[in-house]
Amino acid sequence: MFLFELLTLGFVFNNVDIASFPPLAFIEVASTVQQKLLNSLPITGYLVKEHLSWDIHRLNIFSELYDPIQIVCNYLDAYDRHGLNVNDVVLYSQNCIKKPLPDQRCRDLIAKYFFEGNADGVSSFRFVEIFVDVLADQLTRLSSSAYFTVENLKLTINDETTLRTTLVNALIDVSKDFAIRSVKAKAAQLESTSDDYDAKFEIVQWDASNHLLVFFMSQHPDSICALYREKNKVPDNVKEFLRSHNMAGPSKWELEDYNRMPSDLLLERLECLAPRTMYPLDLPLYALSADNITKMALILLRARANVPVVVMGEAGCGKVVEVNYEPFNLHAGIKEQDILDFMDMAQKKADNGELWLLFDEINTCNHIGLLANLIAHRTLQGKLVHPNIRLFSACNPYRKRVKAQSQTGIKTRIRRYEEQNNLVYQVKPLPDQI
Known part of the structure; x- marks a missing residue:
């Protein structure tokens, strides 16, 4: 009543x-699935x-040269004009x-290389921000690498004419996948909550992706590590670059097959990607595979x-094991x-580094709005x-059960032992901003 009087009368x-x-x-009004909260307020x-x-023309472009949008768009501009292999983007x-x-x-470039063929379902500036931030970080490392300058590539490999374009194209694909898969995951959640849901819900998985993941190493930022699911899909010019920088010599180099690599060698590759110290690390025992090392690299x-x-x-699939963290179980x-x-x-702890x-289990908590602002916008109570x-x-998927657990003739006897809730997991749907 107080809110009604204030809004209608002004005092x-x-x-x-x-x-x-x-x-x-x-x-x-907090965003909810199908705007149920908004519609519940008379x-x-x-x-x-x-x-x-959503309108790309309302995207604010910052003029600072070090802003992620300017970094990305300067590379996209050179890529679009076919000048990436001719001049360095310094x-x-x-x-x-x-x-x-x-x-x-800038708007035209983002529309062309991010939205082309993927505009459906993109309803938030947040997806553009994900694409730009991830790509800008990688392009900054590429620009800082002495190995990938136009002149140095001419001295190291024979087919240097398209390598920079190949690398940037790979970085664009992976960065785009980060945002687009977020859109698909949201669409899958909305489909699973509809009344005519017909059990077609699928978690959007990275297993279906075979993009070349070019990763700049933490300890040797001038060097790259190429992660992939199928070695035969790695471009030839990338193979030649990796061969030319092999420590044992180009003649002894062979493209690695991560699917057949033992766990201890996978751990060595992971240590090259992530650590910030040269001292030995006391790591817990963990059975690495080609699948989870790729996921860890994507998280990084x-x-x-x-x-x-x-x-x-799904519950028990090892979501929280992928990350070394300070946990808070919700x-x-x-x-x-x-x-x-x-x-x-x-x-207070973050002051030290x-x-x-x-x-964990973010969508079991009743304060999902507070957590959504924290996770999506990095704000807590407006700060x-x-x-x-x-x-x-980490969260479990929000989806409905598709049929009763018991289909036998003794159904009436065991009905009281069946799960009465129509959800597979007792969770809440994630807000749109996550």
Whole structure:
């Protein structure tokens, strides 16, 4: 009643106290599946509503040369003009780019290389941000690498004419996959909650992807590691580059097959990708495979770009084992103050260095709105979290049961032992911003 009076009359009073606000006011309602919360509020039917839809022309372009959008668009501009193999894209040093690209040129490039063939379902600037941040981090490392300058490539490999284009194309594909698969995962969740759901729900898996994953090593940033699922799909010019930088000599080099590589060698490859120290690491025993080392590399790509990670999978599939983290186990009994206390502790620890946080079973908690803002926008109660904090979360899929567990003639006798809820897991749907 208080909110109704305030919004319709513009003021409320209680004895001698009067409260009012200017004629123009904006109301934020938490995003829910099929906007059930918005539709449950009768007062919203009497207010003026304007539906905001996605429009690439409303994308804000920053003019700072070191902004991720400018970094990405300068590379895309050279890629689009077929000049990537002719001239270096210099981001730092005296010969760096001096003038930012025009706003409209940036929008056109993002529309061409991100939205082309993938515009359906992209309804948020968040997906563009994921694409840009991940790609900008990789392109910055590419630009800083002495091995990948145009002149040095001419000295090291024979077929250097297309290598830079091949690498950038691979980086674009992987960065695009990060965002597009988020869209597909959201679409799968919405389909699973509809009334005519017919058991076609599938978790969007990285197993179906065979993009060449070019990864710049932490200890040797000038060098790359190529991760792939099928070795016969690695481009020839990438093979030649890897052969030319083989420590044992080009004649003894052979493209590795990660599917047949023993666990200890996979661990060595992972140590080349991730660590920031040259000292020996005391790592727990873990059975590595080609599948989970690829997933760990993908997680690390997002962590480097400070993009939050949400891992969805069936119970017991090993989601939380993929990440070394400071855990916070969520459940329906968790209070909002518990989350605030955990983050307060984490903010203090982050003063000493990078800190990885994992929110497990995120969609079992009743405070999913608070967690959604934290994970998607890195804000807590309207304030940005510490820049040293990396955010991860794990959840089970939200989907309905498709049939009763018991189909036998004694169904009436065991009915009371069957799960009464129509969900496979007792979880809530993820908000759109995650």
